[in-house]
Amino acid sequence: MTAVEAVGVQVPTWRGGFGRLWTAAVLSKFGDSLRTAALPLLAASLTDDPLLITLVSACGYLPWLLFGLLGGAVADRVDQRRAMWAVDVVRGILMAAFAVAVALGHASIALLIALAFVLTTLQTLFDNAATALLPSLVPESALGSANARLMTGQQIAGGFVAAPLVPVLLAGGVALPYGVDAATYVVGAFLIASLRIPAPERAPRPAGATLRGDIAAGVRVLWRDRPLRALCWATTLSNIGMGALIATLVMHVKWWLDAGDGGYAAALTAFSAGSVAGGFVAGRIAARLGRLRSVLVAGVVQLVCLLAMGLVRALWAALACLALFGVMSIVWNVSQRTLMQERSPREMLGRISAAYRTLAVAGAPLGALLGGAVATAWGFNAPVLLAAGVFVLAVGVLVPVRGQSAEARAASEG
Template identity: 60%
Template sequence: MTSEVVNKETAGAASLPWRGGFGRLFGAAVLSRTGDALRGAAMPLLAVQLTDSPLLVSLVTASFFLPWLVFGLLGGAIADRVDQRRAMWGVDALRGLLMAAFAVAVWQDVATIWLLCVVAFALTSLQTVFDNAATALLPAVVEREQLATANARLMTGQEVAMRFIGAPVVPVLLGIALAAPYAVDAVTFLLAAALVATVPVPESVRKPQPSGATIRRDIAEGLRAVWHDRVLRSICLSNGLSSVGVGALIATLVLHVTGWLGSGNAGYAAVITAYGIGSVSGGLVAARITARVGQVRVLIYGVVIEALALLGLGLVRELAAAVVALAVFGFLGMVWNVTEVTAMQQRAPEGMTGRVSAAFRTLSGGVAPAGALLGGVVAELWGLNAPALLAAGLMAACVLTLVPAARTGMN
């Protein structure tokens, strides 16, 4: 990448304002992720109080993933058809009311495991519209050269909110009342909706839908846009492949640390904290790294280094090695995510960002549960360290899917 482009990217990063549209989007994203962390930590605890069936408890988790397979592409098509800002605040307002009603059900002691499944499914179904609309809206709020910095700030803020703000206060809220985490989650949704509703955006530049256009045709156009763009196709396939590995790793990481390493709960807390610190650190420098190295090179170098980190995690039977490996994995993972989303936003055809985003999210979200199941099978057959080695192999294989993107000459 030329020094002129690097300087332009750096200048764009420096001038990205906190006041105005981006600042409100950032505040809404952090609020929502804080609420997500509260709910994500509290719901499993509530589930095990409502039933002693592992199958029923697992259904709650499955209910969070399933809507991406069922409605992910539909959510992207809807996001491209409507005013994204209105869609976002409307969805968050609806989710806030839903969570408020659920908090009342928990408070009145009438919640059941089936209600948990329904609420989880409904929240993620609405999220398919919200997330794709948010991805499509950001390029209308910041300049093109500011996208990498904007994505990095959003993702870093969300990571901090999830790991260091939301989840740690769950025990405090549960000490107040069993329904408290869900009530606070409802408030975060409503406050986020209010912030998004005030985001100033230019008049919509989306072209009117052609006569006879249908949702099915819109979805097909989005999929074709990804498939026929060599860079988007390569990144999307790499994203799906790596999601299988991440699913396998995350599903069995607690067994790897407490069992194979013999480091107990304290060791597990250490590697999770290392991952969080690595992710936040990566977010702080992601835009500058991408500006200097180039998007495709960052993606390729990133998966190679991640593969080496996971190889060390799977071969070295020391807690210190696991801490370093997860810190590196978190750092490169955040840089990879920022670069991936930025490239997708920049290359998506006009008016199709929501659908292109949906294709990426549906693939990655759809294969993650399969990766988790695969990780369990591999651990059962070949040992508790085997999923880390599997994930390392899949990360290395991502290089092959990224070769066509590198051949385009894209930086």
């Protein structure tokens, strides 16, 4: 594992396996973005029932709530590299079969819902294993930069490459986006399987150890680590705000700002561009401020952006705010993931990551429901102001722990 110094920030080299992991992650995000963009169009062509269409998207959240903790416990028991490439092989086979079904005209809403549920269930194992695997590929000093590079590459692949390609691929056949997605899984599996790293060393498991006990141990470690606990609650709260923002952004731009479809497309582009820019500055901000202070600053800036969006009725202001909001989203995500990897015992990282993500993921659908309710009751700018209020709570949770070191584990603090 090697890293190089760049303007005071340790960055990983592409050798030693990180380059292959990065390529696999970016390819997977590219394929997933193709599928995510194409599935609603396919669902809308199969039914005009809004509930059934939204169920396809809802299944992207439900498995995390049902199986996220289990996926983390399994990730800590197995060889993460093998688990990841095996999951990608299964997902590739499923997507290839689905592409054939679509091409033959056998697609149905039930099939779409089942596919979304199964793929996300498999993702709970893959994502937790990936989080636990990264520290084996890069030194701890380069974890922040490695996470930033991963997120930036995924944002570019998903937001700027995949989305414009969907209409092109659909012109070649309704099943083509799903076939490409299947191919990305297969290539990703090959890249991950080619990593040459030793299997993780683990102490012998005590007699009678169960997955339930493993899950409980991971939750206890997360709860006892005061900075991680605060960060988990803050991220959950921020996800409630994000859920309200994302679910109602189209209404905010098209109806409150009266900016039409073009304005909505510009808003999405502004956020994506800001997210990419955030990947280039996240490491430097964390090096200057520290992980926790970086998240705190990101939350304050996002809070100001949301207030401006909800009070200033102008498209240019919304675009500027969304771009800056996107920058700070990546700063937040890079810092919180790196902090979790730095503070967690290596042998429990999958479980701690799972407990963290399961709680955080639950915030998004709750926020979406709240956003729709307040938009109906108080107007189309109300969800943005609701999100701002939630971010006030998220920032408040972080203030008491802002000065605690990211490098020193807090096992003794519990």
